[in-house]
Amino acid sequence: MTWRTVLGTLATFLTTIVVAFWLINEPARMQKAEDGFAGRSMEAGAIIYANNCTRCHGPQGEGLPGLAPALNTANLFDGTRLTEVGWAGTLQDFVYATISGGRPLQSAGTTWPQRMPTWSTEYGGPLRHDQVRDVTAFVMNWGRAYDENVIELQANQSDMTDMESFEPVGIDIFSPELPAGNPDNGETLTVSLGCTACHIQTEVGPAWLAENDPDGKGIGTRAKERFLSADYNGMATNAEEYLRESIVRTNDYVVEGYEPGIMVATYGEQLTKQDLSDIIAYLINLK
Numbered sequence: 001m002t003w004r005t006v007l008g009t010l011a012t013f014l015t016t017i018v019v020a021f022w023l024i025n026e027p028a029r030m031q032k033a034e035d036g037f038a039g040r041s042m043e044a045g046a047i048i049y050a051n052n053c054t055r056c057h058g059p060q061g062e063g064l065p066g067l068a069p070a071l072n073t074a075n076l077f078d079g080t081r082l083t084e085v086g087w088a089g090t091l092q093d094f095v096y097a098t099i100s101g102g103r104p105l106q107s108a109g110t111t112w113p114q115r116m117p118t119w120s121t122e123y124g125g126p127l128r129h130d131q132v133r134d135v136t137a138f139v140m141n142w143g144r145a146y147d148e149n150v151i152e153l154q155a156n157q158s159d160m161t162d163m164e165s166f167e168p169v170g171i172d173i174f175s176p177e178l179p180a181g182n183p184d185n186g187e188t189l190t191v192s193l194g195c196t197a198c199h200i201q202t203e204v205g206p207a208w209l210a211e212n213d214p215d216g217k218g219i220g221t222r223a224k225e226r227f228l229s230a231d232y233n234g235m236a237t238n239a240e241e242y243l244r245e246s247i248v249r250t251n252d253y254v255v256e257g258y259e260p261g262i263m264v265a266t267y268g269e270q271l272t273k274q275d276l277s278d279i280i281a282y283l284i285n286l287k
Contacts, residue, residue, distance in 0.1 A: 038137065041133065041134045041137040041138075042134070042137045042138050042141050044131070044134040045131075045133075045134035045135040045136070045137050045138030045139070046138050048127070048131055048134060048135050048138075049135055049138050049139070052119070053135070054191075054192075055191065055196055055197040055201060056068035056116075056197050057069070057070070057071050058070070058072075058192070059192060060072055061073075061139070061142055064193060064264070067197065067198075067264060068116070069081075071139050071142065072142045074146050076091070076143075077091065077142070077143040077146045077147075078146070079091075082094055091140070091143075092136060092140055095136045095139050095140060096132060096133065096136045098116065099119050099120070099127075099132050099135055099136060099139075100118065100119060100120035100122060100123060100125075100132050101118050101120065101123050102115065102116040102117045102118040102119065102123070102125075103115055103116040104118075119132060119135075120132050167272060167273075168268060168269045168270065168271065168272065169248065169268060169271050169272055169273045169275070169276045170248070170268050170269075171248045171249050171268035173235060173236060173241050173244045173245045173248065173249065174235075174241070176273055178244075178273050178274075178276060178277040178280070179273060179274055179277050180277065180281075181274075181277035181278045181279075181280055181281025181282075182277075182278045182281060183278065183281040183282040183285050184282075185278040185282075186277075186278035186279040186280070186281050186282030186283070187282045189275055189278060189279055189282075190279060190282065190283075193267075193270075195279075196208075198262075198263070199219075200212070204262065205258065205262070205263060206219070206222075206255050206258065207219075208283065208286050209286060210286070210287065217287075218286035218287045219243075219283050219286045220239070220283055220284045220285055220286045220287050221286075221287050223239040223240075223242045223243050223283070223284065224239040226239075226242055226255075227239065227241070227242040231256065232253060233252075233253055234249075234252045234253035235252070239284060240280055240284065243279075243280045243283050243284065244276065244280060247267050247268075247271075247276065247279065247280075248267050248268035248271075248276070249268075250263040250264070250265045250267075251263075251265065
């Protein structure tokens with residue numbers, strides 16, 4: 001019986017050592033696992049954001065004037081926006097709830113013309129709960145840079161550089177003369193500026209593509225006809241001028257069936273001559 005007692009005691013002692021070693025290292029292992037999960041969640045959220053959210057909130061969360069607010073901004077993470085909309089919970093809960101249920105009603109203190117749609121399957125949207133959580137994690141990750149004062153420094157440096165080189169095209173549809181346009185770059189600009197959200201993805205604005213137009217005509221074809229129509233009261237004398245006017249003087253002529261004041265009215269201040277020319281070159285080719 002003695003050897004059995006010794007063997008049992010030894011086994012118990014070794015088991016105790018193994019369990020103690022495991023317990024000592026468990027917090028570090030769990031932290032590593034949590035960090036890995038969080039990283040994968042943000043990566044998945046970044047993909048979902050790029051595919052679904054950039055057309056309104058911008059590729060870097062900078063927002064699009066007149067369409068949707070910025071997400072990558074200090075006032076979201078310092079509590080300012082939560083106070084404005086009267087949210088009493090945490091920021092993470094606010095972001096998650098907003099993505100899930102959208103903003104069906106206009107928030108207090110805001111003037112965004114379009115309501116944010118619902119995204120969670122719980123409210124009839126296309127995303128599962130885990131996908132909503134992933135997008136939330138991606139958005140929340142922007143806040144780390146503000147905690148470290150990185151974004152503010154980068155923004156100040158970027159603003160100084162942009163102010164030195166940027167020259168807006170203005171709202172005169174005849175001057176300055178535009179350079180030759182690049183339609184491929186124009187298409188890229190319409191995506192990054194969020195134009196496609198209203199003119200291709202939805203019916204908020206007149207359809208650009210022929211397959212979405214009741215008469216089967218693209219915006220390029222309609223532009224050549226529109227400035228000659230009896231109800232046209234703008235200043236354009238050709239299709240290119242009509243498109244230019246539609247972009248930089250959005251309320252001078254509003255197509256029947258659409259409301260004035262919906263389209264962003266600041267493109268004359270946001271676009272350069274080359275930008276505007278590229279966009280017109282793209283649109284004029286949509287027959």
